[in-house]
Amino acid sequence: MVRGRRALMGVILATSRSFSDGDIDFVARAAAAGHEIVRGPAHHDLGELAPLLANADAWIAGTGPVTAAHLDAGPRLKIVARYGVGTEAVDLDAAAARGIPVTNTPGANANAVADHAVGLMLAALRLIPDGDRRVRQGDWSVRRGRELGAATVGIVGFGRIGQGVAGRLTGFGPRILAADPFLDAGRVRDLGAEPTGLDELFRTADLITLHAPGGQRLIDAQRLAGIRPGAVIVNTARPDLVDESALAAALRDGRVSGYAADTLDGDTAASSSALLADDLADRVIVTPHLGAQTTQAVDNMGSMSLDDALAVLAGRTPAHPVKGSS
Structure with a gap:
């Protein structure tokens, strides 16, 4: 049974610096749902991310770019859950063309x-x-x-x-x-x-x-x-x-x-x-881009982005889809 559970386990790539850095342990929450959190660089350098994207089923993305090339490097990706509100760094057209929904965390911070x-x-x-x-x-x-x-x-x-x-x-x-x-x-x-x-x-x-x-x-x-x-x-x-x-x-x-x-x-x-x-x-x-960096905001963004990722991996509709994405 342990072997079968591992075979079904999904990989969620998280590239936000502050993900699961508040009061809530989202790594444990993901594990309880049968998924593994893997951390990646917040700058989204494609050379560093490509090996991680290759095995990722979901991507909780930080503020770095999410381009067509990034999406091509992740053939298993089922969702890009933007950790934050702004999506200008995400190629929404490329995501839609690949059938990958994009979500964000409106109001979290x-x-x-x-x-x-x-x-x-x-x-x-x-x-x-x-x-x-x-x-x-x-x-x-x-x-x-x-x-x-x-x-x-x-x-x-x-x-x-x-x-x-x-x-x-x-x-x-x-x-x-x-x-x-x-x-x-x-x-x-x-x-x-x-x-x-x-x-x-x-x-x-x-x-x-x-x-x-x-x-x-x-x-x-x-x-x-x-x-x-x-x-x-x-x-x-x-x-x-x-x-x-x-x-x-x-x-x-x-x-x-x-x-x-x-x-x-x-x-x-x-x-x-x-x-x-x-x-x-x-x-x-x-100040060094710390406006959203409170424990409460970090927990809000983490909850919303992870819940949307888990929903899609379970075959459900995410709660916070971005207009114009798949």
Whole structure:
């Protein structure tokens, strides 16, 4: 019986760094369902992944690319379960052509990212990281910040995370604007914000927080030319939303007073970003893509991605299919 059980055991390849790194042991959960978890590199280098994909029945994929070549290297793959929300790195057409469903984990990290966005707002408005650096150098001089409650906050993208940010801001009392082409004005008002267009938001808001999907450029030289002078920008979404060189120029000439982000162009390879220049260190705050890295979010993403993988391996329909995938 042991021999037969092993023969039926499926292999689930997991390439997210934080998979099963929270309070829930998903390796044990998979084993209880008769499957083995095999770990792979988060960068998804095809040379390293190909031998692992060759034996994989399911793939819990991190943020690295999932290309047609990756899928061809996994002839047994029955599902790609994206560990997270964004699927821009996944070739959905290639997956559909091969009959491989793609899932994601909508809402799993919304609370964590909303918390982090508000934290970055406060850090930027009150100059907290710069104050810490100066004290450690023996400089106790004071730089004057601004109060969140006195600001007009513009939320770009009013989905789960944007709405979570708005809910958290109510206790501070700022005016809240929201721009989202997919929500009607009445719904935005019901959710606690004033509906507005994107250009008007940039002209009006003292603080702009980005929660839109990637694959588009929302902040470039033209939009920065019309921004409210001295605005602060927070980005916990995607790096490609921002022209980093244009933003660096706007920080230097004072059109933008601060930028706080959880991501940069290239992420872990971002040492060449214009925003990391030494002369901008007092105006730029960057965290290492940790907005979704809470124990609760990690457990949520792990549960949703593994449950979808197990469902497909058992012949059932996954709960979180991505539109446009098989």
